[in-house]
Amino acid sequence: MNTPATPSRRHFLAGATGLIVAGLLPKRRAFSRPSEFYQGPLVENTDPAFTPNAYIRIAPSTIPGDSGITLILPNVEMGQGIYTGAVTLIAEELNVDPDQVALEAAPPDDAYVAADMGTQATGGSTSTIFEWTTLRQAGAAARLLLTQAAASRWNCPISDCTTRQGRVLHTPSGDSFAYAELATDAATLPVPKTIPLKPAKDWTLIGRSRHRVDSRAKVEGRPLFGIDIRVPDMKHATVAACPVMGGTPGDMDRDAALRTPGVHAVLTIKNAVCVVADHYWAAKKGLEALAITWNEGPNASIDTHRIYSELHAALAEPKPIIAKSKGDAAAAMTRAASRYEATYQQPLLAHAPMEPINCTIHIRPDSADVWVGTQVPMWARDSVADIADLPKDKVRLHCQYIGGGFGRRLEYEYVTQAAQFAKQVPYPLKIVWSREEDLTLDRFRPAYVDRLRAGLNTQGRIESMEFRVVGPAVVARWEPAGLSPNGFDEDLAAAISITPYTFPASRLDYVRREAPGVVTAWWRGVGGTRGLFVVESFIDELALRAGADPVAYRRELIRDQPRARTVLDLAAEKSGWTTPLPKGHGRGVAVQFLFGSYLGTIIEVDMTEPKEVRITRVTVAVDCGQPVNPDQIRAQIEGGMIFGLGTTLFNEITLSKGRVQENNFNLWRIMRMNEAPPIEIHIVQSTEEPGGIGETGTAAAAPALANAIAAASGHRLRTLPLLPALKGA
Amino acid sequence: MLTVRVNNTDYQADVTPDTPLLWVLRDVLGLTGTKFGCGIAECGACTVHLDGKAVRACSLPVGLLNGRPVTTIEGIGNDPLAQAVQKAWMDIDVVQCGYCQPGQIMSAIALLRDNPHPTDTDIDAAMSGNICRCGTYLRIRQAIHNAAGLSA
Numbered sequence: 001m002n003t004p005a006t007p008s009r010r011h012f013l014a015g016a017t018g019l020i021v022a023g024l025l026p027k028r029r030a031f032s033r034p035s036e037f038y039q040g041p042l043v044e045n046t047d048p049a050f051t052p053n054a055y056i057r058i059a060p061s062t063i064p065g066d067s068g069i070t071l072i073l074p075n076v077e078m079g080q081g082i083y084t085g086a087v088t089l090i091a092e093e094l095n096v097d098p099d100q101v102a103l104e105a106a107p108p109d110d111a112y113v114a115a116d117m118g119t120q121a122t123g124g125s126t127s128t129i130f131e132w133t134t135l136r137q138a139g140a141a142a143r144l145l146l147t148q149a150a151a152s153r154w155n156c157p158i159s160d161c162t163t164r165q166g167r168v169l170h171t172p173s174g175d176s177f178a179y180a181e182l183a184t185d186a187a188t189l190p191v192p193k194t195i196p197l198k199p200a201k202d203w204t205l206i207g208r209s210r211h212r213v214d215s216r217a218k219v220e221g222r223p224l225f226g227i228d229i230r231v232p233d234m235k236h237a238t239v240a241a242c243p244v245m246g247g248t249p250g251d252m253d254r255d256a257a258l259r260t261p262g263v264h265a266v267l268t269i270k271n272a273v274c275v276v277a278d279h280y281w282a283a284k285k286g287l288e289a290l291a292i293t294w295n296e297g298p299n300a301s302i303d304t305h306r307i308y309s310e311l312h313a314a315l316a317e318p319k320p321i322i323a324k325s326k327g328d329a330a331a332a333m334t335r336a337a338s339r340y341e342a343t344y345q346q347p348l349l350a351h352a353p354m355e356p357i358n359c360t361i362h363i364r365p366d367s368a369d370v371w372v373g374t375q376v377p378m379w380a381r382d383s384v385a386d387i388a389d390l391p392k393d394k395v396r397l398h399c400q401y402i403g404g405g406f407g408r409r410l411e412y413e414y415v416t417q418a419a420q421f422a423k424q425v426p427y428p429l430k431i432v433w434s435r436e437e438d439l440t441l442d443r444f445r446p447a448y449v450d451r452l453r454a455g456l457n458t459q460g461r462i463e464s465m466e467f468r469v470v471g472p473a474v475v476a477r478w479e480p481a482g483l484s485p486n487g488f489d490e491d492l493a494a495a496i497s498i499t500p501y502t503f504p505a506s507r508l509d510y511v512r513r514e515a516p517g518v519v520t521a522w523w524r525g526v527g528g529t530r531g532l533f534v535v536e537s538f539i540d541e542l543a544l545r546a547g548a549d550p551v552a553y554r555r556e557l558i559r560d561q562p563r564a565r566t567v568l569d570l571a572a573e574k575s576g577w578t579t580p581l582p583k584g585h586g587r588g589v590a591v592q593f594l595f596g597s598y599l600g601t602i603i604e605v606d607m608t609e610p611k612e613v614r615i616t617r618v619t620v621a622v623d624c625g626q627p628v629n630p631d632q633i634r635a636q637i638e639g640g641m642i643f644g645l646g647t648t649l650f651n652e653i654t655l656s657k658g659r660v661q662e663n664n665f666n667l668w669r670i671m672r673m674n675e676a677p678p679i680e681i682h683i684v685q686s687t688e689e690p691g692g693i694g695e696t697g698t699a700a701a702a703p704a705l706a707n708a709i710a711a712a713s714g715h716r717l718r719t720l721p722l723l724p725a726l727k728g729a
Numbered sequence: 730m731l732t733v734r735v736n737n738t739d740y741q742a743d744v745t746p747d748t749p750l751l752w753v754l755r756d757v758l759g760l761t762g763t764k765f766g767c768g769i770a771e772c773g774a775c776t777v778h779l780d781g782k783a784v785r786a787c788s789l790p791v792g793l794l795n796g797r798p799v800t801t802i803e804g805i806g807n808d809p810l811a812q813a814v815q816k817a818w819m820d821i822d823v824v825q826c827g828y829c830q831p832g833q834i835m836s837a838i839a840l841l842r843d844n845p846h847p848t849d850t851d852i853d854a855a856m857s858g859n860i861c862r863c864g865t866y867l868r869i870r871q872a873i874h875n876a877a878g879l880s881a
Contacts (some may be wrong), residue, residue: 147839210823221762221802221835226760236756262744279756281748281764338828354766354774354862403764403828404862435767488746580734633820633869639825643865665771665860674853676866728804 012360045529051182052145054111055090055138060183064101065536069094070102076375077105077214078353078409081632082127084212086135088628092205093139093198096164096179099507099513103213107398108377109555118479120378120695123410124526125692128628132690133197140195142186149185150177155268165608193229200626200687209631214401220727226373226400227432229360232429235264241272241441243509244296244658245517245601249273256289264467265420266290274421280432296658302446304654308345310513311449314470317344320509324497325487327505329455332464336455340611340644342541344534345719346451347652348416348515349438349445349523352668355403356438358443367394368623369428373402373409387419406643407522410478439668444653446515447471448492450534460546461555465506467496469531472520473512476574487512495699499592500564501539501557517658520632524643526693528594529702533720536590536703538722539717541646550589550707551577563623563688564591570621570682571600585607586712590704597624598684599637601700603677607712611727615645615677623684626689634681637697641679644701646671670682671723731791735760736804746792747871751775753803762802762831766860771857774837777801783839785858792813802831810876811838817876825863833859837873846877 050058059068071090077083083103089096106112112120114130150168150585151158152176162169169176200206200645216588217224220615229285242248254266257275262282267274333339342368360371361384374380374397390397402409414433422429433441448471455464475482484490496508523529543553551572558564558582568591572578577587580606590601604617620637625632639713650669654661662668702720710716711725717725730741733753741759741846742748754760763786766774770785777786777853778800794851805811814837833856840855841845847854847855852873861869 079824081825210822213818214827215819215822215824218824218830219815220806221831225762225828227765228742228762230759243805279748279752281742281744281752281756353762354772354826354860356765402826406862432765435769635822635825635865637865638867642866643862646864664769665767666769670772670860671860671864671866672857672860673866673870674857676864679867727796 002700011705014666026151035704047060047182048187048432050142050187051458052142052186053138054092054106054109055135056142058142058179058183058186060180066335066532067100067178070104070184071098071168072106074106074120076125076373076377076399076402076405078122078373078375080127080636081212081215081629082122085214085628085634088130088205088210089131089135090139092203093136094143096166097539098205098210099212100166102231104140105403106396107399108381113118115377118481119376122375122405123522124409127692128690129351129596129692135240136197138597140197140446141192144192144195145186145189146179146182148189149182152185153177177461179631181382191524205628207630210629225355225403226360226371226402227358228669229371229400229430230426231360231362232584233372234360234430235276235425235631236279237276237429238280238287238437239272239274239421240287240292240437241417242294242296242480243440243660244294245299247271247294247296247299247521250293250295252290252292254290256284256291260286260289265425267424267660269417269420272417274424274431276299277431284434288629294329296624298459299517300658303345303656304348306334307447307515307517307655308449311447311470314513315449315468315489316512317453317511320468320511321487323486323493323510326503326507329464329466329507332505333455333466336463337458337546338456339453339544340456340545341451341453342538343573344450344717346448346530347516347720348447348670349359349407349651350439350442350653350662351403351408351523352439352442352670353406353408354436357408357414357433358431359415360430361418361422362425363419366390370395370397370415371400372415373400374415375402375405375409375453376412380415381410383416385418388423404453404522407526408442413443428581435665437662440663443519444521446474448530448617452534452538454538454542456542456546460542460543460548460599463504465503467493467506467508469493469496469508470511470513472514474520474522477519478522482678488528491527493591493593494527495535498593500561500591500598501676519656521684524640525698527647527723528592528695528700529644532590532592532594533701533702533706536592537706537718539704539705540588540710544710554589554591560593564593566684567591567598567600567621569600570684571602571619571728574603574621574680574682575602575617579604579627584712586708586710588707588709588711590700590707592696594699595693595696597622597690597696599696599700601704603704603708605708605712606707607709613649613709613723613726615675615705616676618679619682619698621682621684622696623686624681624696625631625686625688626690627686628690629684630683633683633693636693637681638679640695640697641701642676644670644698645677645705646675647698648702648705648720650721652721730748730798732795733791734796734800735799737798741866742791744791749787749792750777750789750799751786754786756842760801760803761786764828764831764863765829766829770880771860773836774829774832775836778835781839781842783836802835805838808838811839813879814838814841814872814876817872817879819841819845820875821868821872823865823868823872825865827859829859833861837869837876839878847873
């Protein structure tokens with residue numbers, strides 16, 4: 001595979017000269033699947049094609065009925081609908097029918113590095129934000145060059161040409177060329193100086209609900225996911241890593257494992273064991289037969305209680321990192337008529353995507369292939385190159401559809417592990433983790449303790465706010481360059497440092513405490529999810545103390561934020577906020593600005609059964625800027641909300657003697673259909689730049705639900721998950 | 730060698746009788762539409778039909794099949810009810826990541842075969858064994874209602 005010489009697509013798309021250029025880039029010989037529905041032998045496209053940029057390839061010779069157009073999608077699809085969104089953005093400017101193009105997953109390549117992510121990564125609800133201009137420019141540049149090629153053939157001014165449905169039309173004569181017929185000519189044309197984008201009034205795709213590009217393949221059960229890959233001579237394997245972090249395998253009965261029918265090999269690495277067999281079940285039986293004794297190491301004494309005690313103890317840290325300061329918060333606190341303080345605790349969380357962790361990998365002496373679902377394809381590839389001692393360009397990583405990410409596949413340690421095993425055997429190895437391995441060896445959303453303090457005037461209005469956050473800094477491990485020079489992890493205060501609220505004085509400080517015995521990682525909603533729970537719970541407490549209506553109290557605090565006010569008011573209105581509820585019922589509110597989008601959320605609960613909570617209704621108003629696909633915005637909020645509600649009610653990873661206790665769905669409870677409330681979503685028409693949407697509903701869930709429970713029952717729950725806290729209340 | 734009848738075809742599989750049907754389908758026969766989710770019949774991702782009834786393939790030893798016919802997501806294409814369900818799923822774009830959806834669809838078809846016009850309560854009862862981590866439940870419920878209308 002050839003790698004473009006350009007270090008960053010931001011450079012070659014928007015560099016000094018402006019533009020994307022045919023001819024400047026080496027021809028990309030993409031190796032990924034010819035279409036998202038086809039999964040056969042890898043085909044290298046050797047025909048010279050028009051490749052104006054990293055996102056579009058138009059083959060000059062076409063099969064009848066084939067447009068020859070392939071769109072290369074820079075972000076991975078894990079359910080969030082980004083393939084559909086990316087196709088919409090490119091096709092809008094390219095003027096092609098989105099149903100007439102083939103799709104490819106982008107390979108790991110510098111061309112797809114999002115500057116703000118530090119690597120090629122899909123996460124943090126950033127894809128639409130980052131691609132909004134890039135992908136439209138890509139489509140527009142290609143259209144411009146194709147139009148110029150046609151105008152040359154017709155020897156006419158460009159103004160005589162228009163484009164429609166993958167063809168350039170000569171308006172005066174009615175003649176036309178398919179894009180594919182112009183590909184060879186277009187590939188020789190010089191750089192356009194500017195790329196005009198369509199004005200919004202000319203859009204035919206953006207802003208309208210479109211069906212997902214992957215619906216049919218998914219309802220037909222096609223082999224799309226990493227776990228579905230089958231390559232010739234592949235063997236199946238499953239693994240067990242030491243259940244205590246840092247431990248190593250000790251005694252094991254290799255003979256018993258090798259006597260298990262279908263088992264071929266037992267492989268070991270420093271902290272894990274792999275059994276290779278004809279199929280997964282044989283591998284699993286072989287692993288059981290090994291009866292491994294683990295050398296558990298120094299973490300064998302860790303339990304969850306210790307993690308929480310260390311976080312709470314750090315609240316007293318005399319020298320925190322001062323992350324943000326406005327005015328003299330301490331003086332304002334002293335001057336205030338009264339002060340109020342509350343401490344909140346949030347648990348370790350697993351990701352538990354439905355597709356268990358897996359990786360299929362073939363390491364040969366001179367090259368390697370990896371088929372895997374990953375949110376960080378370049379890092380995953382580089383890791384294999386490192387383990388296999390191969391140059392990076394000899395490792396081909398094939399991005400697969402992902403059966404749920406939620407941040408889990410921003411980690412690639414399972415790819416590193418797979419490479420360590422695969423380099424011990426000559427054949428391709430498909431490694432599938434058991435659900436037990438997937439849950440207990442996850443990298444967890446950290447536990448946090450937050451203490452919030454408010455200085456209040458005589459009417460209970462805020463004069464000063466102090467936030468203290470205690471917990472790990474995920475970014476320090478994931479991308480050390482992302483840590484602020486003072487040691488602050490900006491992400492974990494996302495809902496605190498950028499809030500729609502205006503406080504007269506405020507101070508945010510941070511005490512970093514890494515959790516012993518676990519690795520912590522990103523999780524759906526990242527810092528926004530954890531931060532919004534504490535901020536919106538605390539504001540609710542202050543409103544109730546002031547004897548104010550929680551919506552009205554918030555409205556005062558967001559006076560200067562019209563978009564936040566709009567979603568708050570709309571959610572309140574649509575939910576019937578002011579309509580009285582029967583005894584034992586209650587409504588809770590949350591308002592947020594996260595991932596570039598504003599949400600107002602009202603949750604209604606029925607708590608007429610003691611210590612139980614039934615969520616009866618959820619109303620969301622959203623302003624995520626210019627909608628690309630309104631139906632998929634709704635889908636993400638619905639799904640994100642249910643994801644968040646289930647987690648808020650049920651989920652906490654606990655450790656006992658260094659081992660994670662919740663090891664399958666019988667112990668890690670997931671919200672099911674009979675518990676899922678009706679969710680009503682109102683999208684505010686907006687022409688602002690698009691914001692992210694995939695994590696917004698998840699962030700809204702916990703505070704709105706906790707506030708509803710407080711309204712219905714009088715119980716203010718400051719510890720997640722809520723259900724055990726409620727039972728103990 | 731065990732014989733299993735899947736999607737109207739008899740296959741020979743060289744596995745021990747305790748091997749769950751799921752792994753015969755996925756790893757021996759290459760029918761990967763049936764998904765592995767938990768291995769303990771808690772999530773429903775592996776739902777297939779045995780004699781037309783929804784069962785969890787991860788916990789069904791293949792030695793207990795005794796020639797009874799198995800239908801997987803790959804084998805439902807000619808069934809009008811299944812087509813109605815798949816169309817209903819596509820009409821309102823139920824899927825997100827899509828991993829659990831073959832299992833959801835197999836559960837939904839089995840429900841509608843027994844109960845052509847289910848209420849919300851009927852649907853919840855039949856579908857609550859199928860986890861969707863993306864949280865597509867509201868659309869699944871709606872799609873089942875729509876499919877009931879389509880196939881009426």
